[in-house]
Amino acid sequence: MVDIATRVHNHNWRIDPIVRSLIDTDFYKLLMCQSIFRNKPDTSVTFSLINRTTAVRLADLIDEGELREQLDHVRSLSLSRGESTWLRGNTFYGKRQMFRPDFMEWFEGLRLPAYHLEKRDGQFELTFEGRWPEVMLWEIPALTVLMELRSRAVLKGMGKFELQVLYARAMTRLWEKIERLRRIDGLKIADFGTRRRHGFLWQDWCVQAMMEGLGDAFIGTSNCKIAMKRDIEAIGTNAHELPMVYAALADSDAELADAPYRVLADWHEEHDGNLRVILPDTYGTEGFLKRAPDWLSKWTGIRIDSGDPAQGAEIAIRWWKERGEDPSKKLVIFSDGLDVEMIEELHAQFAGRVKVSFGWGTMLTNDFRGLAGDRLAPFSLVCKAVSANGRPTVKLSDNPNKAMGPKAEVERYKRVFGVGEQQAQEVVV
């Protein structure tokens, strides 16, 4: 039976919104937002969209008017009552009231701040300026809007059955990955694919397929909206933006050298257990761990997000041993550019030696390589804090191809953090 009301409603759609909720975002953004709201609420930051895959000329593919409509729609969103109830009442990482009443009150009143959009050389220059806790919430919606508008642009004009077969192929591909993952004994894996997903509905499909196909091995999703909708765990801890902004705010080299630890000291006060996960690579993993205070070695685990992942994990294991910790009790979360083969290899290499976990991103929610020609292949789009209180931010990471910031500042950071030769790795997604 045709639902007449739905059809008539559809006739009158102004747009088909890509982001329909303020919690269609990564869980760690909300955790970090709360931390920033408490510790650095008045910091002024600029976030900027950066397309590392310049061959994908977004401004040629996507109509500027449509992009503005979608971004304007995001600005019209506010937290719904049900979403607020879920954030206030749900148990996250085994903890009740993860989000404090003062933060929730502020979040309930929030609308995202203005954006600045220009076209240049076939790309969009999209920036957001303002108070850190507000601006930082633009990161995920900005990325998902652009990713999905790109998908829509490519899919436009395809026939109904051609489209159905395109998705049939993508579904089959994911299912074959799931069938391989199912064979890994003791696997723990989460969806980290919000930011570079093909589209919202597709991510939601992928999550459900993982739920059915992997059962308990699938431990949750980084996406709050989908976690709420599908009644599964919301997963995530913290990201590079914290040390990057803390570092930019430093007034001296000594303060700069201490900034990454300051971030984690603030985090230590707020969180315990599985939320105490170190992200060590912002200014080089080796140096960071070497100079780390002892209390950090007591933390639950580490997240490996750049560089050679096996090497990163080995460095962490050595470090724990040096500090008298038992690595087999520690959590290692791999989250950089994963696909099934790498998951299989890393699991084989580290299961038992440490507690292994995977945050699977783009190749979970956007593996459309080779479909529609290659025009739907994922690409490397990021939205980063580029300055704080007027000073540029810097990221080095364990892969020089992921480095960011003005050249002189990059050199200064390398000196302060004692980063020597780094091995470059191709950044695909």
Added chain:
Amino acid sequence: MVDIATRVHNHNWRIDPIVRSLIDTDFYKLLMCQSIFRNKPDTSVTFSLINRTTAVRLADLIDEGELREQLDHVRSLSLSRGESTWLRGNTFYGKRQMFRPDFMEWFEGLRLPAYHLEKRDGQFELTFEGRWPEVMLWEIPALTVLMELRSRAVLKGMGKFELQVLYARAMTRLWEKIERLRRIDGLKIADFGTRRRHGFLWQDWCVQAMMEGLGDAFIGTSNCKIAMKRDIEAIGTNAHELPMVYAALADSDAELADAPYRVLADWHEEHDGNLRVILPDTYGTEGFLKRAPDWLSKWTGIRIDSGDPAQGAEIAIRWWKERGEDPSKKLVIFSDGLDVEMIEELHAQFAGRVKVSFGWGTMLTNDFRGLAGDRLAPFSLVCKAVSANGRPTVKLSDNPNKAMGPKAEVERYKRVFGVGEQQAQEVVV
């Protein structure tokens, strides 16, 4: 939005009917039915289900009660007003009023006759007895009910996403076939896959995919319900049951030898143009053509339904030349066990020399090989006239593996029709 009425209705389903219409059948059944209704209305026949793939133990897979429910449901069907209007008013093969008023009046009042069902050795013995024009209409519903109950039995207990991926794989496979067929210049192809389809909805999907993917190269479907629903051509002419029953009714060897031509003489009176298509293989193609009257060589074309198809077409071409006909004006319809590779080869070999056309059956509507293990692979199920007025029927065909009938009668037919050595070919579907 959930359509509440639909959901509530679904709760109360007694069964989910497989056959929902008397015209969910092959077009040629209706053409033949009308011919029989006119020429042999009082012949008493028995049709019987024969599973040539004994390894598929249908009675172990399918619950007898469910089978009876489905067959009883078929007996409850009668022609709807819209279906009747379509049969009376539509143009078939360029002709208005293909179905005569007296036939339509009879058909409008028709319910299918009783069936007889028993289990034996893991198979169902399903037979239909009665007046030929009524009993013959059981063939397709009996086959589609059993095919789909087998699919349902295998699919039972699969997860939602597992199911979706199963269909995703089947869709992808068909689409890849369509993409190959699209490259054949001048292709003409129809869906002949009703009788051995995976299921009704799947056949309907396949037809729509062919419409979108092949455009004008897809000339229609043998399924009347789908032709009506999708507003495309209904395709088909006549089948082996006519010569088989006519032959069984023959009172002498001379009458027997003449029976296949009697069938076509009756057909000649009723139809012209593209409906004048010879099906020559019932008792051996070579002998049939050698002894054929001259008026038959004027017919529009020939359908090759057993034996080596290229050889069959070459025999027809030689025959037309001997009779002074121009083969390039003649239609050759290939309809036996086709898949893409064979279609490509036959088209390459015969395009230009004759007008080539394809009736694509099981590998269009039921290519689930290798999915769900191999438990959904198509198999060779037929429902045939086994006797007429108490005498057994016989089929020889150009492939001894497709022969039917009591041994002594087969020998007699071989003698009367001068059939010598035949080359056996594996019957897969």
